[in-house]
Amino acid sequence: MKKKMIAVVTMLSLAAGLISGCGNQNNDKKITIVGSTALQPLVEKAADEFDSKHEGNITVQGGGSGTGLSQVQEGAVQIGDSDVFASQQSGIKANQLVDHKVAVAGIAPIVNQGVTVKNISMEQLRDIFTGKITNWKQLGGKNQPIVVINRSKGSGTRLTFENDVMKGAEPMSAQEQESNGTVQQIVSNTPGAISYISFSYLRSQGIKSLSIDGVKPTSENVETNKWKIWSYEHMYTKGKPTGETKKFLEFMLSDKVQNSLVKEMKYISIHDMQVEKTPEGQVISKK
Amino acid sequence: MDEIKNKLLSKSRQTAEDRRGKILCYACLSLIVVLIASILYFITSKGIATFTENHLSIAQFFTGTKWDPGHKLIGALPMITTSFLVTILAAVLATPFAIGVAIFMTEYAPKKGTKALRAVIELLVGIPSVVYGYIGLMVVVPLVRKLIGGTGFGILAGTLVLFVMILPTVISLTADSLKAIPVSYRQAALALGATKWQSIYKIVLRAAMPGILTAIIFGMTRAFGEALAVQMVIGNAVLMPEGLGTPTATLTSQLTSQMGNTVLGTVSNNALWSLALVLLIMSLAFNLLIRFITRKGAIKR
Secondary structure, eight states: OHHHHHHHHHHHHHHHHHHHHOOOOOOTTEEEEEEOTTTHHHHHHHHHHHHHHSSOEEEEEEEOHHHHHHHHHHTSSSEEEESSOGGGSTTOOGGGEEEEEEEEEEEEEEEETTOOOOEEOHHHHHHHHHTSOOBGGGGTSOSOBOEEEEEOTTOHHHHHHIIIIITTOOOOOOEEESSHHHHHHHHHHSTTEEEEEEGGGTTOTTEEEOEETTBOOOHHHHHTTSSOOEEEEEEEEESSOOHHHHHHHHHHHSHHIIIIIHHHTTOEEGGGOSEEEOTTSOEEEOO | OHHHHHHHHSOOHHHHHHHHHHHHHHHHHHHHHHHHHHHHHHHHHHHTHHHHTSOOOHHHHHHOOOEEGGGTEEOOHHHHHHHHHHHHHHHHHHHHHHHHHHHIIIIISOHHHHHHHHHHHHHHHHSOHHHHHHHIIIIIHHHHHHHHOTTSOSHHHHHHHHHHHHHHHHHHHHHHHHHTSOHHHHHHHHHTTOOHHHIIIIIIHHHTHHHHHHHHHHHHHHHHHOOHHHHHHHBOOOSOOOSTTSOBOOHHHHHHHHGGGSOTTSHHHHHHHHHHHHHHHHHHHHHHHHHHHHHHHHHHO
């Protein structure tokens, strides 16, 4: 019996050692990037190109903006991707993190193909999402109830939409979907549905984008802030980046990535922006 | 003499092997025990942080209907209600079908038919839940929209998807328990002049009752814990369900859709861990229920 006990205890401690032993090995050549799924495809492609030229080793993972920010704050990863400013995310000490804005993503309201309305005002858009306007008839369309589809609370896209469109108005409780992909899918299938989506998903079938106050959702309009719903794609590091991490961030901002990959994937190059947005949502023109 | 004595007293190769085998088993066992204990500890400590660290009330958690952890509103009642509703409805819907198919498989079908049916049913288990969810989104939701109006997202769509998902589990477990009833029971019933249906209905089904109940509860456990497929068709609005066709959310769908957007240690994150804790407790409860039922059944037989 005693021997058994000893065996069990040794095994337990062995097992415990095994679990705790798998710590992070901080290797200067190895970069782990975690966070925003909106930015993930771009970073993955860029990492591929970067890897082929350097001896570095880059791992890119999704997980969401919140995960990205908290992981980089804890020092578990080298770079945390986020659609939102670190100061907008609760529980994050923004002053410890260094912001690298690598691209801009525009967001556009989309509706089901059967909806005849093409252009609405910012105020009408707000009224739809607060539940004041409930039928397309009120906007000059068909007599058809409006089905509002929101993004999940805390999603970067939703936060941007609420900052730029809702302006503090309380959104109604409505369906929530987790990703750009499902939103696009559901809007294309549900009569009378409205939601909002990243520019990169706009070309999909079955959906139409709405113009706001006569302005079309295009990259050029985002660059001048004529189209007002957009956000930065951030890559945060804890403290100033060093070594390979620094090189990779420089690569992300290089003309090569900005002019080809960023545009190919329907983001807007950070170099083309003629305005700047503060974390509080104020827009200043860049000189 | 000494040589023989030594040989007898020293350990043979087999003893050493025996010992190594034992150590290997204990090692695996203890690793699993450590794993389970740490999972339990981790989820529990995280799950109660909402109440111990953020000082939000437990009563509000179970009875409130407003869910907005960012603003300290943690009413989880809509999710708990919906989780239970879809689970129970799916089980209610699946049970008659499962029993019917299981009876056919064990009592009526020829051997080859049973084998083929089993293969098909096992295939159903292997389909990933995202596929079920996608079919739900493309086929079931529009169908529900046509049938009862609204957007189509909600409890009915969730129930229908779960019904198909738990069916194979319930069928194969029910068939197993029917098969386990000794042939002598059936023979005795037939000898007394009972028809085939009478012997099935009055003898076999009754005798297999604990097994069938276990099968149903296994199905319910699967339905309760299913996240992805339900998330795609339930609508994910944390609202009290007003009918079968209004968008609402389950515990699991809320967990999967929110986890990536919260920061470890904040109220929003802790509240999600509390939901996980509720799920964990529920699956423990389901397991205990199964143990209870099988034990009761064993005494009866």
